[in-house]
Amino acid sequence: MGVVDTIEDHQDGGEEGNLLEDEPADFETAIAETGFGKFNFFLVPIAICCSCVTLFETTTMSYVFPAAQCDLNLTLEEKGMLNAATYAGTIASAFFWGFLFDTFGRRKLLMIGYLLDGIIDILSGFSPNKQFLMLMKFIGGFIINGPFAAIPTYLSELHVAKYRSRMPLLLGVGVSLGGIYLPFLAALILPLNFKIIILDILVLHSWGVYLLVNALPAILSGIVFIFLPESPKFLMSKGRNKEALVVFQTIYSINSGKSREKYPIKKLVEETMKNKRSESIYQGLKGGWAQIRPLFGSTYLLLFLLVCALQMFVFMSFSTLRLWMPQIFQAVNDYKFLNNDTSAPLCEMISSFKPSKNESKECFVNFDNLEVYINSAIVAATSLVGYLITGFLINAIGQKRILNILTLVWAFVAVGLYFAPNDKVATGLLSIFKALGSIGMNVVIIIIVNLFPTTLRTMTVSLSMMTGRAAGMIGNLVFPYLLKMGCGPPFFSIASLIFSCFILSLVVPQEKKIFI
Template identity: 35%
Template sequence: MVVSKSDVEAESQKEQIPHEHLFKVTGLSSSNLEKLAQDVAAATPADFETAIAATGYGRFNICLMLCTLPAFWSAVSVTSNVSYIFTRARCDMQLSLLDMGTVNAITYGGMISSAMIWGFLSDTLGRRRIMVWGFFFSGILEFCVSISQNFIMLLLTRFASGFLFNGPFAVLISYLAELHRTELRARVILLTSLFYTIANTTLPLLAWAILTKEWHFYIFGNSFVIHAWNLFLMATALVPLLTGLAFLCLPESPKFLMSRGRNEEALEVFKRIYTMNTGKPKSDFPVAVLVEEKSEQQARGVAALRGGWAQLAPLFRAPHVKWLVLLCTIHIGCMFGSNTLRLWYPQLAAMIGSNSNESLCAAIAPEATAPPDDESCQPIQTDMLTYLQSAIVGAGSVLTYGIGGVLVNRCGKKLVAGFSSVLSAVTIVMLPFLGTGAFTVVALVTTALALSSLCGASLSSITVDLFPTSLRVMALATFLMCGRVGTIMGTVAFPALMQYGCLPPFITIAAVLGTIGLACSIIPNTNLKKLE
């Protein structure tokens, strides 16, 4: 086809209409027309993803991450702080090894017992309210833990602390995801792994600063005593208290508000985030109307419960139920090994000593770990190097996530989960034979924990890929709950097995990790699988 010069000129004239002509036809200048186009676009209902993307990234997101740092620190503290006090509290409370394991496990028991309750409340009361009051009262309960004077009081307050803390922390993950646009969510969740590392590194340093002191304060005569370990627990209780106060400054999740039909409130939250990030007034926010996701009447009462059960029922039927059972069973074994070693390591490090060449088996022999009595019990003497070992073990996960991120993309999640679990089992088997000094034990434990953590992270990612969106949250909740069951089993079994010698506890953990490593071969391949 031949195009004449006149046709090109006519097309050019058609595209470039003079401003005067626009004004005569519409009565509006070009700038007014652009404003009209923007108004029309703003009047078009926007979904959540469009609205959160329009808020940008800036000061609000940075403030959000700064507020969540102490929340993740609290998560490590609530589950791990008692692991550091046993060197002193063992004599003060006449604790056996089984008592110590029970105290470590009872926090996870509280978490399991409240999992479903908090899931319902967070979807009913909102994210922010649960986090503010949950973290604040967790801090108060942790303070009650810190003034415990006997084993029963310590056990009951630890259970209550786990029961209450599980809610706000579980909500926190959803809250973070709901305040970032799609392409930033994965990075934000990855950043939280760094927060865990910071907590695992700094908690033993705080323990060193307080637990190495000979502090005893007598109140009401000799009936109420505050030791150094009580003060350590008090210090860790301040963090969830401050976290609850920090979340007072943050808004409700706009996604939650939209899901409840409260679009006007959600729009105000979007505008507030937009203003903080860009410095522009709220009136410049490019979205004026949000999509109606659900009416307030539909989102409440019995209808909400019926709709929720109808949505979750397929998770417990074929074909999903077999993969859920398999992944939960494997995760029980993974946490049986990983968390048992992590929670018992501070006590093992103190038994071995920082400058001793004594073997691990000599330090934890049955005669060396006999139950204490009032006359013969002596607190285990610790120094900076004892707690520095725990800090090194905690920091070891940095390499795990760095190397693991590369391996997962190249080798696949399934292979990485199985291979890292088997390697962790091999490393743990070598502990009784090669653990002939403090630094050798540190190296072996750091390697074992890094590998088992990589296995757990890979399993979590597989769970996300394997289940569709409508079932994903419940599948993850069940997956995590089963992991806590594994932690309870391991922390109680470990001291019980120690009564039979050095080899049984480590061989048992290695056997469990090796078995689940082989079981990973049954998991379906989810590499490059699109989310459903």
């Protein structure tokens, strides 16, 4: 059915001639001999599709809220809880998935993870009430956290070092493209405002169809992984060199157009981790603690706390306002709809978030939202540009200095939203905000990679990301209450968080010059 199925009937062909006389090759040599070609290009759309799945899991609700608020009787606080539910799921599964991927491999779990996520998204589309939808979002976050963490590793382990560092950039481009796709799809589906009753049991609204369509990338990703090979690096680390050799031979054959037998390497080096297959869970946990224990020692503790604080403030600021942007655009659009397309200062246009004594109890949904989706797409496109220039800026300016400048400007942009005189200026500031936020999140990751030794990098990134997600969850729970207090509290609170990032960035150790 795929590369994996060819393992058993392909092992004997390469053990002829002078096999025993050949020098065993390490992973880097073996993957370099496969070349770069059709197989690698085939991975590009797969990487983009997989990165979109993660974005969709956290972002689709932002577009669903305005259309579903009457059907599900959603309050502002419950919208925040639905946004936070996904982050709660990712936090709950962080260590669970890490253990599974390191024990059982990448391919099968990526396949299972994406297929399960697609199924959960389909169930979400038929949600009868907000409680069921919240449960689905939590489970979706629990499931997608594994593939989200594993896909960069999997893709990196199928490329030589020359192209390996470009994989995170490719995934980031996929996220930005997905951010443009979501409002485009919302503009096609959500304004239809239909209600279909299936077998007198299930009810499907237009927002449910939107969730169903957004389940397709997860389903497609899961199906594709049925036919993809296991990571050869993982196979070698487990002492399964024969299987790894078949993967190398297959990639070589696809890239070169030659037969597998012509792959020049016949033996692979035996890696030390092959003896750990029989390791007990207790021993694995003990070894894991031994690996992360240096983070809590005198050498790295303060630095570890510093990057966790940076991740927390950046993630809380960025993810909170990012997920509430469509709702802000909706409030602006509703104001213009009710006031004959008349613009006003942003604070006046979003005043509907603040409770009013004379507020009507009748639920109202404005489906004339094309401007909402156009503005959301503009913001996403700006983020794509920001992401693409990140690498050039870091090389030219340096990661510490760019973080200093970025966080200071970012804080002033957040303050500027309070003073935005009309919707056009507000859209421009939100675009800049999101672009700077996407750069900031990547700069923090790069800082971690460059400040910590190889043995601590992965764990530091994982723990700091978990801290960031927890902050993002808290931010989405608190933000509705800030909106109800008025215009100043939400924007000044976010500006304060970002300014805290600026203060922390001043004490980040000076880095060595890096190239990505």
